Amino acid sequence: MPTQKNKQTPPLLEHFRIRKEPIQYIIIHCSRSHPQRMIEIMKENGVSAHYIIDRQGNVTEVIKEQDVAYHSGISNWHNSPVQSLNETSIGIELQCPSMGQSKRSYNTKMIEALCVLLKRLQQKYNISKEHILAHSDVAPERKPDPGAWFPWKKLYQKGLIYWYDERSLAKEKDEEKLLKDIGYDITDLSAARYAFCRRWLHEEVLFDKEMQHLLDNPYPKNFQPKDKKRYIKRLRAVAKAVEKIRQE
Numbered sequence: 001m002p003t004q005k006n007k008q009t010p011p012l013l014e015h016f017r018i019r020k021e022p023i024q025y026i027i028i029h030c031s032r033s034h035p036q037r038m039i040e041i042m043k044e045n046g047v048s049a050h051y052i053i054d055r056q057g058n059v060t061e062v063i064k065e066q067d068v069a070y071h072s073g074i075s076n077w078h079n080s081p082v083q084s085l086n087e088t089s090i091g092i093e094l095q096c097p098s099m100g101q102s103k104r105s106y107n108t109k110m111i112e113a114l115c116v117l118l119k120r121l122q123q124k125y126n127i128s129k130e131h132i133l134a135h136s137d138v139a140p141e142r143k144p145d146p147g148a149w150f151p152w153k154k155l156y157q158k159g160l161i162y163w164y165d166e167r168s169l170a171k172e173k174d175e176e177k178l179l180k181d182i183g184y185d186i187t188d189l190s191a192a193r194y195a196f197c198r199r200w201l202h203e204e205v206l207f208d209k210e211m212q213h214l215l216d217n218p219y220p221k222n223f224q225p226k227d228k229k230r231y232i233k234r235l236r237a238v239a240k241a242v243e244k245i246r247q248e
């Protein structure tokens with residue numbers, strides 16, 4: 001008889017497969033529903049994630065880390081050779097009724113819990129500070145999560161991700177090249193632009209509270225930042241910061 005300690009708990013969902021590639025990325029998502037409902041929705045749609053964090057900071061393991069969960073769909077970062085980052089990533093869902101569209105989207109408890117989980121995963125799999133990403137970063141045409149109010153700066157303060165310094169800019173000045181250098185897929189330039197602003201310049205983001213619209217249209221078509229000069233400067237600063245991280 002196996003002891004309680006050795007007993008393997010089965011995963012909460014059956015939507016996964018055995019992982020063949022090493023884990024290199026962590027993708028952050030959000031979903032409007034309570035975790036229990038989230039699992040039901042995942043089941044209905046044949047998708048999954050490794051962890052769910054609720055608003056009290058409780059962490060639920062849904063799929064084992066060693067298995068591939070279906071959380072990112074068609075996705076890419078910095079010309080990654082795979083069609084979907086699912087193969088090489090861990091997906092974390094956060095319970096967020098406002099989808100990151102309001103200042104109070106994420107509370108301290110849940111972000112603290114997320115940071116503890118991220119730290120553990122980052123150390124365990126030696127994940128680069130550049131490889132903790134938003135779903136909107138890796139699928140800019142399709143996804144808005146975790147939204148413009150996700151507190152990236154807190155992750156930086158915990159040493160989990162990098163940050164930019166506007167006194168240190170990349171030499172490159174061309175917008176498309178900068179977006180590509182950072183890692184964005186620029187097949188749809190408006191989408192890539194908007195995803196960048198969502199994460200790094202949310203003064204430029206429209207806070208559409210109409211969720212269905214946001215889910216159906218994650219970015220405004222033909223989006224142009226209002227302050228182009230500020231936008232290019234931020235792009236150059238982020239590109240420089242990424243460049244430094246890649247050299248480490």
Ligand SMILES: [Zn+2]
Nearest residue numbers: 029030135145
């Ligand atoms: Zn997502």
